[in-house]
Amino acid sequence: MKILLSGALGFMGREVAKLCKAQGVEIVCGVDIVPGQADFPLYTDYANAPKADVIIDFSNWKPGADLLDYAVRNRVPAVICATGLTEEQLARIDEASQVIPVFRSGNMSLGIALVRSLIRRAAMVLGEDFDVEIVEMHHNRKMDAPSGTALMLYDAVKDVYDQPREVKGGRYGRDAKRQHNEIGVHAVRGGTITGEHQVGFYGSSERITISHSAENRALFATGALRAAEFLMDREPGMYSMDDVIGQI
Secondary structure: OEEEEEOOOOHHHHHHHHHHHHHOOEEEEEEOOOOOOOOOOEEOOOOOOOOOOEEEEOOOOOOHHHHHHHHHHHOOOEEEOOOOOOHHHHHHHHHHOOOOEEEEOOOOOHHHHHHHHHHHHHHHHHOOOOEEEEEEEEOOOOOOOOOHHHHHHHHHHHHHOOOOOEEEOOOOOOOOOOOOOEEEEEEEEOOOOOEEEEEEEEOOOOEEEEEEEEOOOHHHHHHHHHHHHHHOOOOOEEEOHHHHHHHO
């Protein structure tokens, strides 16, 4: 498996490179908008990048359209791990998935995929009378809020209810009473927190909390490599970590 590593010089790009080196997986090249050095050829765009078997993308997506152009032109599957994408960018990813296999996830952890399954089951069992709140915590350098993972957790439960519940991004002011048809999604930023996510179900006499803690970034690199292996030889379409969980 020959990998093109997009966002190669970022925090997660370096984690993927380190894991590939340890496991003997070849990175045919890396792409990053910031010039730098690595143990493999580096490019600042995709125009001259050699063909790879699969793309692993942890970039900030400023050059994201070029990534999709490269992937579709060369028929290369893409594992897209970037978060904070716009509706236009998501539409372009969906369009590309009609031509190539695309694996997209806001979190590459198998544990988070399991949490999604658990909270959906919890919402079905506990029913309409429970309020749902999501809290996510990350380091102080994270750009987007709420996190892609928090939105994935919201997506896992929102349509369980007869009346779909909308995101409520934090509460502030004198008229901030909680509405029943909302799910609070709250972002905490500070220090060097790798990633914490908690989903709480709050009833009149009991509460259930399901949480996940990321101890380090290596687990996301492991998930990205697993996703890349999963995507090899797949038919065009959109895939996620839920598909990997279903295969286990």
